[in-house]
Amino acid sequence: MTSAAPEAVTKLLERARAGDRSAMSELMPLVYGELHRVAARSLRRERGRQTLQTTALVHEAYLRLFKSRPVSFQDRAHFLAIAARSMRQILIERARARGASKRGSGRGPITLDESLLTEQPRPIDFLDLDNALNRLAALDDRQARIVECRFFGGLTVEETAEALDTSPATVKRDWTAARAFLYRELTERR
Amino acid sequence: MPDDWTRVTALFTAALERPASERDAFLAEACGGDEALRREVISLLAAHARAGDFLEAPVGEAAALRASAPGPSLEGCLVGPYRVEREIGRGGMGVVYLAEDTRLGRKVALKSLAPEIVSDERRRNRLRREARAAATLSHPGIATVYALEEIDNQLLIASEYVQGRTLRAELDGGAMPAAEVVEIGIRIARALEAAHASGVIHRDLKPDNMIRTRDGGMKILDFGIAWIDQAEAGSGAQPARLTESGAVMGTPSYMSPEQIEGAAVDARTDVFSLGVVLYELLCGSNPFEAHTPLATAARIMATDPPPLAASNVSAPPSLEAVVRKCLAKDREERYQQASELVRDLEAIRPEVAGTGVETPVARRQVQVRGIGPPGARAWWVAHQLAIMALYILMIYPAWEVRGWWGGYWGQALFLGLIAGAVVNGVLRVHLLFTSRFNPSAMGTGLRRNMPWVTRSDVAVAAVLLLAGLTVAASHTWTAAWLAAVAFGAVVVALVVEPMTVQAAFPAEAGGPKPGA
Numbered sequence: 169m170t171s172a173a174p175e176a177v178t179k180l181l182e183r184a185r186a187g188d189r190s191a192m193s194e195l196m197p198l199v200y201g202e203l204h205r206v207a208a209r210s211l212r213r214e215r216g217r218q219t220l221q222t223t224a225l226v227h228e229a230y231l232r233l234f235k236s237r238p239v240s241f242q243d244r245a246h247f248l249a250i251a252a253r254s255m256r257q258i259l260i261e262r263a264r265a266r267g268a269s270k271r272g273s274g275r276g277p278i279t280l281d282e283s284l285l286t287e288q289p290r291p292i293d294f295l296d297l298d299n300a301l302n303r304l305a306a307l308d309d310r311q312a313r314i315v316e317c318r319f320f321g322g323l324t325v326e327e328t329a330e331a332l333d334t335s336p337a338t339v340k341r342d343w344t345a346a347r348a349f350l351y352r353e354l355t356e357r358r
Numbered sequence: 359m360p361d362d363w364t365r366v367t368a369l370f371t372a373a374l375e376r377p378a379s380e381r382d383a384f385l386a387e388a389c390g391g392d393e394a395l396r397r398e399v400i401s402l403l404a405a406h407a408r409a410g411d412f413l414e415a416p417v418g419e420a421a422a423l424r425a426s427a428p429g430p431s432l433e434g435c436l437v438g439p440y441r442v443e444r445e446i447g448r449g450g451m452g453v454v455y456l457a458e459d460t461r462l463g464r465k466v467a468l469k470s471l472a473p474e475i476v477s478d479e480r481r482r483n484r485l486r487r488e489a490r491a492a493a494t495l496s497h498p499g500i501a502t503v504y505a506l507e508e509i510d511n512q513l514l515i516a517s518e519y520v521q522g523r524t525l526r527a528e529l530d531g532g533a534m535p536a537a538e539v540v541e542i543g544i545r546i547a548r549a550l551e552a553a554h555a556s557g558v559i560h561r562d563l564k565p566d567n568m569i570r571t572r573d574g575g576m577k578i579l580d581f582g583i584a585w586i587d588q589a590e591a592g593s594g595a596q597p598a599r600l601t602e603s604g605a606v607m608g609t610p611s612y613m614s615p616e617q618i619e620g621a622a623v624d625a626r627t628d629v630f631s632l633g634v635v636l637y638e639l640l641c642g643s644n645p646f647e648a649h650t651p652l653a654t655a656a657r658i659m660a661t662d663p664p665p666l667a668a669s670n671v672s673a674p675p676s677l678e679a680v681v682r683k684c685l686a687k688d689r690e691e692r693y694q695q696a697s698e699l700v701r702d703l704e705a706i707r708p709e710v711a712g713t714g715v716e717t718p719v720a721r722r723q724v725q726v727r728g729i730g731p732p733g734a735r736a737w738w739v740a741h742q743l744a745i746m747a748l749y750i751l752m753i754y755p756a757w758e759v760r761g762w763w764g765g766y767w768g769q770a771l772f773l774g775l776i777a778g779a780v781v782n783g784v785l786r787v788h789l790l791f792t793s794r795f796n797p798s799a800m801g802t803g804l805r806r807n808m809p810w811v812t813r814s815d816v817a818v819a820a821v822l823l824l825a826g827l828t829v830a831a832s833h834t835w836t837a838a839w840l841a842a843v844a845f846g847a848v849v850v851a852l853v854v855e856p857m858t859v860q861a862a863f864p865a866e867a868g869g870p871k872p873g874a
Contacts, residue, residue, distance in 0.1 A: 230652060244656070259417060307363035315413070322416035326649070344374070344406065345367045351412050352405035 181243040192250075199247065200254040203229045226251045226321050249313065249331035252321025259320060260298050293354065300353035304346060311346040314339055362395070369399045374406070432470060436460075438509040440468055440516065456519060459504075465519040466504060467579075470512060482513065489515060491558050492581045499549025501569075501579045520577050525565035525635065533642035536673045537710040542568075543636050543680075544703045545576040550632065550696040553581060554625040561623060563631035564612040565638065610655050611647045615687050618655045626689040629699060633684025633692075640681070641669040659687070676706050735793070738862035741855065742786045745847075749779040749818060752843060755836055759825040762832065771825055778818035785811045793863075800863055808859065815851035819844040 177198055183191035206229050229251055230244070305312035310332060317328040325343070329336040369388055373381045381403065389396040432442045432455055440457040446467065447454040457468040471485075489506040496502065502518040525542070528534070534542075546568060553560065560581055567579040610618060614630035617623055638644045645663030648654045663685060666673050680702050686692045693699040752775070760772040785807045792803040826840030 308367065311367075319413045319416055324649075341371050342367065345370050345402070347409055347413055348370070348402045348406035351409040352401060355405070355408075 177247075178243065181246055185243065185246055195250060196254065199229065199250045200257060203251060203254045204258055226255060226323075245327070245330035245333075248321060248323055248327055249317060252317045252323060252331075253313075256298070256301075256316050256320040260294055264295065296354055297350065300350050303353065304349055307349075308342070308346075310334070311342045311349075314342050315346050315350065318343060365395065366398050366402065369395070370402050370406075373399060373403060432468075437468075437512070437514065438507055440466070440507075440514070442468065457516075459516065466516040467501070467519045469515040469517070471515070485513065488558075491556065494556055495553055495558060495581060497549050497552040498575060499545055499577055500553060500581055501577050503581065517579075518577075520569050520571060520579065522569045522571040522577070525568045525570065525639065528570065529565055529638065529642065533671060534639045535710075536640065536677055537707075539636055539639045539673075540677065540703050540706055540710050542570075542576055542639065543632070544700055544707075546578060546632055546635075547696045547699045547703065549576070549578050550625070550628050551700060553578075554628070554696055559623060559625055560628050560631075561617070562612070563628055563635060565635055568635070610651055610658065611644050613655070613658060614689070615659050616689060618658055624689075625696065626692050626694065629684050629692050629696065630686075630689070632699070633681055636681050637663055637666075637685065640673050640677075641666055641671045643669075645685075662687075674706065674709050676709060680706065734858070734861035738793075738858050739790065741858050742790055745815075745850070746783050746786055748843070748847075749782060752818075752822060752840075753779070755840060756822070756825055758833075758836065759829050759840075762829055771821060771828075775818060775821045775825075778814050778821060782811060782814040782818060785814070804859060804863060812851050812855070815847055815855075819847040819851070822847070 177195070180191045180195040180198070184195055203225060206225050226248065230247060301312050301315060304315070313332055314328055317323040317331055318325075321328075323331065325336050325339050328343075329339045332339070369385065372388070373384055376384055385396050385399055389399070431445065431453070433444055435442050437457075439459055439461045441460055442455045442457045444456055445453055446456050452469055452471040455468045455470065457466055458464070459466050486506060489503060493503045493505075501520050504516045504518065507514040507516060546563075550560070558581055560578065562580065563578070569577045569579060571577055612631045612634045614623065614627040617627055634644065634646065646654050646657040646661070648657055663682075666678050680699070683702075684692055684699065693702075756772050756775045760768040762768075763771065789800075789803055789807055789811075793800055822840045823844035826837040826844065829840075830837040
C-alpha cells in the first residue's frame with residue numbers, strides 16, 4: 169500500500185489552511201494519487217459497467233487517507249475541495265486518453281465515458297467543459313471552484329459552502345449563474 | 359472584466375427572482391443604457407431556461423442511479439414453485455416479496471437479489487456457500503432460511519415470513535423504557551450467540567431487520583444475505599459498501615469501525631451494531647448518524663456517542679456501561695462473544711425491572727423529556743381536534759339563540775361565544791403545532807397556555823349555559839342541548855384534559871420530573 173501517511177496529510181492540510189501555498193501544492197499530488205488509485209480500482213472492478221460514483225470515490229479516498237484518525241471539520245472541508253479538483257483532473261485526463269486512442273489526433277467531440285453520461289441530455293464534451301471552466305475561472309474563480317465541487321466532486325451545496333468558506337446561499341446563487349454560463353459556452357460558442 | 363462579471367451575476371440573480379414578464383423592464387432600468395451588459399444578462403437567462411438539469415447530477419452519479427434501478431416487479435407472477443403475492447420491502451440488495459410456496463402451501467418471504475449483485479460468478483458461489491451456512495441456523499430468534507433458488511438466471515432466497523413490526527417502526531414512536539431495551543437486547547444477543555456458534559455473522563444488524571413478532575418475541579431477518587457487501591474482500595481494505603452502491607445501501611449508520619475500514623469482520627462486528635441499536639432504542643436517535651454517509655462514517659471511526667444523560671435519558675449507569683462496551687472502537691475492548699453480553703444484560707434485568715411499560719412513573723424516568731408514548735399523544739391530538747370541531751358546531755345553535763333573543767344582549771352573547779371559541783382554538787392549534795414541530799418547547803407551551811385554554815373552555819361553557827337558560831322556556835330541546843354541551847365541556851376541561859396532557863407529555867405536565 170503506497171498510501172501517504174495520514175499524519176503527513178493532516179500536517180499539510182493544517183499548513184494549507186494557515187495559508188501556506190507550498191503545502192497546497194504538496195498536498196495536491198497526494199490526494200490526486202489516492203483518488204486515482206481508488207478510481208482505477210473501482211473501474212476495473214465494475215468493468216466499466218457502472219458506478220463510477222464521484223461522491224463515493226471522493227469519500228473513499230478520504231477514508232483511506234485518514235483511516236481512524238479524527239480530522240478537524242475545516243480540514244475535512246478543505247480536503248473535499250482538493251479532492252474535487254483532483255477528480256476534475258483525473259476525468260479530463262481520461263477523456264484525453266480516450267480521445268487520443270479512439271480518434272488518433274483527438275479532434276472532434278470527446279466524451280469521457282459514454283456509460284457514465286447516458287442520463288445527461290446530451291453527451292458533454294469534457295475538454296470543452298474544461299476550457300469553458302477555465303474561462304469562467306478567469307471571470308470568477310469561486311464560481312469555477314463551485315462547479316468543481318458540485319459536478320466533479322459530487323459535494324452537496326452545504327459541503328461546497330464549507331469547503332470554499334462561504335454560505336450555502338452564495339453557493340446556490342453562483343452555481344445557478346455558473347451553470348447558465350457553461351451551458352451557453354458549450355451550446356452556442358463553438 | 360471580473361467586476362463586470364460580478365455585476366452580470368448580480369443582475370442575473372436579481373432578474374431570476376422576478377417573474378419572467380417583469381424581467382425585461384427590470385433589466386432595461388437596472389442596466390441604465392449599458393446595452394452590452396443587458397444583452398449578456400438576457401443571453402444568460404435564456405441559457406438558464408434551456409439548461410434543464412445540466413451538470414446537476416455529478417459526473418458518474420447518473421450512471422450509478424441507472425445501475426441500481428430495480429428490475430421488473432414479480433408481483434402476481436409464478437416463479438418456479440412460488441406464487442408471488444406482493445412486495446413487502448426493498449433495499450440495496452433487491453426486493454422482498456410475500457409469496458406462497460405452492461409445494462408446501464406455506465407463506466415465505468422471497469428475496470429477489472438485484473442483478474448487478476449476482477451477475478458475478480464468484481459472488482454467486484459465495485452466496486450459495488453463505489446461504490447454506492445460514493440455512494443451518496435454527497433458532498426462535500432468527501428467521502429461518504428455507505432455500506436458495508436459481509430460476510431463470512435469477513437468484514432468490516426463500517425464508518420464513520415473519521409477521522410483526524420492525525424495531526425501525528417502533529422507533530418512530532420515540533425512545534423506549536430501559537426495561538424493554540434490556541429485554542430486546544437479551545433476545546437479540548441470544549440469537550446472535552446461536553448464529554455465531556455456527557460460524558455465521560450477520561454483518562448488517564439494524565432496527566430495520568429486527569422484528570417484534572406478534573407473540574412478543576424478537577426475530578432477526580436477513581442472516582446470510584447481508585454479507586454480500588463484503589464480496590471480493592480479497593482485494594484488501596476497502597469500504598465496499600460505500601463505493602459499490604452507496605446510493606442504494608443508504609448510510610453506514612450501523613457499521614462497525616472495522617467494517618468501514620474494510621477489514622475482515624467477525625462476531626464482534628455484530629456486537630458493535632447491536633450496541634448502536636440499543637443506544638438508539640434508549641434515546642430515540644442514532645448516535646452516529648450525520649448528513650452524509652462520509653460524515654457518519656467519520657463519526658463511527660472517531661467519535662464516542664454522547665452520554666445518554668445528554669439526551670435527557672436516565673438509563674441506569676450499568677446499562678449505559680454495557681452499551682458503551684458494545685460500542686468500543688477497538689473490538690478487543692468489546693464483548694468478545696454475544697454470550698457475555700447476554701450475561702451482563704441479564705444481570706441488569708432486576709435493576710431495571712419496574713421501569714416497564716405498564717407503570718407511568720417508571721416510564722417517566724426513561725422517556726425522552728417532553729414526549730409521551732405515541733398512543734397517548736394520538737389521544738391528545740384527537741382531543742384537541744374534537745374540542746375545536748365541537749366549538750365550531752356550537753356556533754349554529756348560538757346563532758339561533760341570538761335570533762330568538764334578539765337585541766343587544768343577544769349580540770353580546772353570540773360575540774362572547776365567538777371570542778371564547780377563537781381564543782381557545784388558536785391556543786390549541788398553537789399547542790398542536792408546538793408538539794409536532796418544536797417538541798422541546800412543549801413544556802413551556804403547556805405551562806403558559808393550558809391555564810388560558812381551560813379559562814376559555816369555561817368561558818365558552820358559561821356562555822352556552824347562559825344561552826340555554828335564556829331560551830329554556832321557548833325552545834326546550836335546544837336549551838337541553840346547550841346545557842349538556844356546557845356541562846360536558848366543563849368536565850372535560852377540568853378533569854379529562856389534564857389527564858390526557860399528563861399521559862401524552864408526562865415529563866412536562868407537572869408531576870415528578872427527573873432533574874428538571
